[in-house]
Amino acid sequence: MDRVVYVDEKKEAIQELSFALQDTYEVIPCLNPRETVSLIKKYNPKAVLLEIALRGYSGFQVLEDLQKLPHPLPAMVISEHIDPLFVVRALKTGAQDYLSRPYTISMLTHRLKRLIASSAPKNLEKGEGYVKRPLSIHKGSFFIGTSPFIQQVRELVRFYADSHYPVLIQGESGTGKDLVARMLHFSSYRAHGPYEVRNVGAIPLSLLESELFGCEVGAFTDARQRKGCFELAHNGTLFLDEIGNASDSLQAALLRVIEDGEVRRLGSTTSIFVNTRIICATNKDLGELVKKGKFRDDLRYRIAHLVISLPPLRKRKEDIPLLVEYFLRNSAFPDASISSKALSFLQDYHWPGNVRQLRACLERALLLCQGTHIEVGHISFE
Ligand SMILES: Nc1ncnc2c1ncn2[C@@H]1O[C@H](COP(=O)(O)OP(=O)(O)O)[C@@H](O)[C@H]1O
Ligand SMILES: [Mg+2]
Known part of the structure; x- marks a missing residue:
């Protein structure tokens, strides 16, 4: 069984996590954050999980220690603190993922699986250390601008590119949301994976489920086997444009996949694990849509873990x-x-x-x- 080190000063938190992972990983508890590195050397784990708000020796320091290892391990923060500043700082300091409490077992195992899977190509790439790739958009287009706003957008793209969190890109029409989504994908370790784009408002209701999840032969009359867009974007990125136009049923379906990280083709009895990074864009104010009852708050919360706002040109x-x-x-x-x-x-x-x-x-x-x-x-x- 693969091992993971879990750093937390609270015994109950360690028990909870060991219980959640009992069938899938061996959890090496680390009650003293200063000992993280020596435990890693001793047990050779696949990943490190940690609380960020530790007394005395902060989770950020642990993340820094991890960066100094000859072969940095993938790290995921698990915390109640979901202040964006914490999240950004943790990602900047080397965490690949940030899971908020309370978590479900399936959420945790899914994210952990993804974390471990994603670290493989990165470690191979250069042997050691974090490789800073240049921001790239592909197809010869560039993201132009030197205003502080645009510089900040570039910074955020750099921080967010390799994270697994969904990113919400918001801004008026024509501000460059498509461009930023591509930049996130092509600057990430997923750059060689697929990049799938769907305009959410344009998917007819009748095709919705098979478009998202795919279907098996005979799922409905004349159904042929096909993959849905989550599956097509496995190990890559799925860009969902105009997310503010999502219908109620699409919102419910999206929430399910984002929470479970698994899709089930129509007419199939088994679920498929997908490692798909989701980027959404909107030119609407999702907060307003939530107030009007047109957008689910729980979905907004899930897709807007990381947000990039593009300022209007004026x-x-x-x-x-x-x-x-x-x-x-x-x-x-x-x-x-x-x-x-x-x-x-x-x-x-x-x-x-x-x-x-x-x-x-x-x-x-x-x-x-x-x-x-x-x-x-x-x-x-x-
Ligand atoms: N900062 C930028 N640098 C270069 N081209 C840009 C920039 N922002 C937007 N564009 C161009 O403007 C057009 C609209 O951008 P797009 O990303 O499609 O906007 P949105 O998706 O927000 O409506 C595209 O042709 C895009 O290449
Ligand atoms: Mg667009």
Whole structure:
């Protein structure tokens, strides 16, 4: 049986966890956080679980100690403290996952399984230590901007990329949510795994369950065997766009998969474990939707463990010249230029359609000036 070390000063917490894992792992209790490293050397465990709020010697220090090991072990924090600052700091200090109390046995075993599975490729990659990969979007597109907002978004992407937690990306339409979702996937150790995208509002109710969970032959008339998107995205990322449009039944189904980490194809009697990272995006205020009774609070809580908010373009106008430059260089007219008057004109506008609108506006202007020099007269905001 594989071993895991569990660091917690509370005997009851250790008992509870040992009980939860009795059939799957041997739990090595560590009541004194300072002894974590020596226990690891002695027992050679597959992972470390720890409480973050320890007296005297904090969980963060334990995480730092783990980083100094020649072969860092995957670590998961289990805590009642779910303050985002705690979570971010723990992930930044080297934890791969953060499970909040109270947990269920299936939640715990699932997350632990995923934690151990995910650490394998990473350790192989470079032998030791955390490898900082460059942020990547793939397909030659870049995430442009130097405003503090955008720098912060980049930081968060870096912290969150390798975590298993669902990420919620929120922001007005055209602010770059798709781009950030791709960046999260392609900067993570999952980059070589699948990246599946579904627009939640666009899945017809009748196809919903088979789309999500897949189905077996004969599950319903004419049913053929197929995988659902959770399964298709195994070892990769599933990006659920426009999550605010999810119907009641979709919300219930999502909650089930996120909590259990398992899917069952329609017409099947067995569940399949999936290691799928979920990213959701919305241009709606989910808090408002919850208040209006249109979105489940428990689901919001699950999908919004980690949140990235993209500011509207009008709040980071200093990024406009860079974006303009970028879009011109990558247009059909890479030698085109823009007058400084036209540029200030663009900077003065409030951009309700954000970066998408800016891009379209430049494309129109380029056509009007026939790819030479953009003047104010070539600009329209339609
Ligand atoms: N920071 C950025 N740098 C470069 N291109 C961007 C940036 N933000 C958005 N875009 C571009 O603007 C368009 C809209 O972005 P998208 O990610 O689809 O927005 P959303 O999903 O929020 O509606 C896309 O063409 C995208 O490539
Ligand atoms: Mg989008």
